[in-house]
Amino acid sequence: MLQFKPVTRQDGNKLRKYYETCNYGLCEYSVGTKLMWKKNLHPAWAEAAGCLVVRNCIDGQVVFDYPVPGPGGDEDAALEAIEADCLEQGIPLVISVVPESKAARLLARYPYVSVSDVRTWRDYVYYREDLQFFAGRRYSGQRNHINKFRSKWPDAEFRPLTAEDKDVIEQFWLDYEAEFPKGNNAKARDELELAKKMLTLVGKPYFCAGGMFDGEKLIALSLAEKCGDTLIIHIEKALYSYTGVYPTLVQAFADAFGDGCQWINREDDAADRGLRTSKLQYGPAKLAPKYRFEPQNELLRHVPVIPELKTERLTLSALTEADIPAYNALVLDGDRNRWWGYDDVGGLGGPVEERSFFEVARRDFENRQAVNFAVRLDGKLIGEAVLYRFDCRGGAELGCRIDAAYAGHGYGTEAFAAVADWGLYRVHLSKVVAKCFKENQASYKMLSSCMRKKGEDETFFYFEKLV
Incomplete structure (x- = not known):
């Protein structure tokens, strides 16, 4: 994750290292604006891939400036760092005050995006x-x-x-x-x-x-x-x-x-009539736009409700109230979930209650952050498949876990393949990725049968499926 520090007067020289040669031409890309409007913007800064990354919090919403590269800085890598930070924080990705020269780059980057340009702030x-x-x-x-x-x-x-x-x-x-x-x-x-x-x-x-x-x-x-x-x-x-x-x-x-x-x-004129009249009288060459990009994931555009998927032996559908006991048993199986890669209990941030995990899954779909499919055999919940971490660039991550009593029969592979195909051909993703711990041979075998191995590190093997 990016390590942000609040902008202070003492940071002026460090920020100037980037702003001094920045040709975005907008007032937000300057030390003066960050300092003068600090109480409104609440700016914090970090460095990523040789770029300055500024995060603001305006009226309670986190928005990012477009990255400002230094010599040899990689804008795409800095954007990836911003995207990953938003995923980790569970907050919407918003890139604001984007200069006109960078708008086309972001339009090409995000398949679905809401763009605005308010006259008041030009x-x-x-x-x-x-x-x-x-x-x-x-x-x-x-x-x-x-x-x-x-x-x-x-x-x-x-x-x-x-x-x-x-x-x-x-x-x-x-x-x-x-x-x-x-x-x-x-x-x-x-x-x-x-x-x-x-x-x-x-x-x-x-x-x-x-x-x-x-x-x-x-x-x-x-x-x-x-x-x-x-x-x-x-x-x-x-x-x-x-x-x-x-x-x-x-x-x-x-x-x-x-x-x-x-x-x-x-x-800008901040919608002040007197300022607007005065500034126009000086004959501006242009009123420089400041685009606000709000990328959206495919769930927002294509999935109003969680559908029912059918395979040869299984049915995948939304979790229901009746599933809560079986779902809790699945989530709380510590021996089985040591390979899951996520601490469901720790993620609650509070005590475990009967409806806790069900409510997390429900809210994640309401916010279009994830889709939790109940994997059913003859109507009984025996596992779940979760499509999550939508990167707003056509990609998402897929995970699957099956109750220990039903392991070894290929149900995980069947469910995983069904959700991957649904994501690629019904939700219109361009990429589904997955990972497994190196020690987890069963998951490695399952992923290898459904996807292409992409790489590895000290902890995980990584896989992907593209269309």
Whole structure:
């Protein structure tokens, strides 16, 4: 499993190792966004296959950023690590804020997937030259505002901000709050407090900071971060009493820090009407989409109810209330289940009750995480076959166990083959896999008769069946 650590200020340099050359162009792929919106995103990070993997928890739901590769990083291997982590945790796989350049890759990866792209969260992305020069008729309004500002405050100048400007920045916030136009807006006040905290990071090598000064008075400031070919603007604030200072700041900041960048990202508008109007007036080159991918397994698409399967001697069907005594005896047979590979009792996370195992199987199907088939001989439950670990890429794992009193008659092979064929030809899987302990010769013989051996490690032999 991936080992995640909460994102902290101390992690900035480690994350920058990946974000510095990242060309996804979205604000979420930056240290600034992870730190500024930490309480909303709850980001945690890990490294896998030479890639940065970020897990967020938004409104109680776990979602992953698309992996960010370092030199030689393997994106597919990192995606596999994310998928495996979700399987182990028993949570849905969601990959969010996927850049447009990676969308086709995920569409090809997942046979069934729900994709969304909400307008509210698209980033406003501009050509750097447009904001640096404001050339052409469409920017005549910005030029007029800048000219008016310059005529009224001819000595105002832009200069970089450093850690030594701490007192000047603190005074700016006092001046800003004195004329803050959204004082009664809780959301705006929260954002202001976050901006203040971010400005305490001025001086960090991965942030660009600068401000407009009227003499020694700071009247506007901006904080940004270079990620690949994009300059991502995290914060822009100015005193409203200085008419025209905003476009003046935008132009000066692009001129001072835009070298080497093709794009300037001024982030999303969060559905704020005023922000949307303002950002559109600056003539974005594009509104960068942020795709949300929610892969779905085949059970969700093709299996409304557990079907009944027939073989030469057996019937396979859903567990029923009447099966509970026989099912409990099967699950609690410790000698038999030492080869099962899963601790049913430990997996409960609580005391064993009469309906415990039946309810686990029922919930797993309700959540479309697994299908538990009761294996029946003349109507009596003698075992179970479980299709589980759906990887959302056309694969699932199959396991089968038969009551000790019925072992040695080929019932396991018969049931296993039936569920494998059902998965491949009725559920439309492309691959069914299985494994057995190396010491379990009976299972090895059964799997060898139904599937192709794929490999082994110190503990297991691995098998697969493909279509």
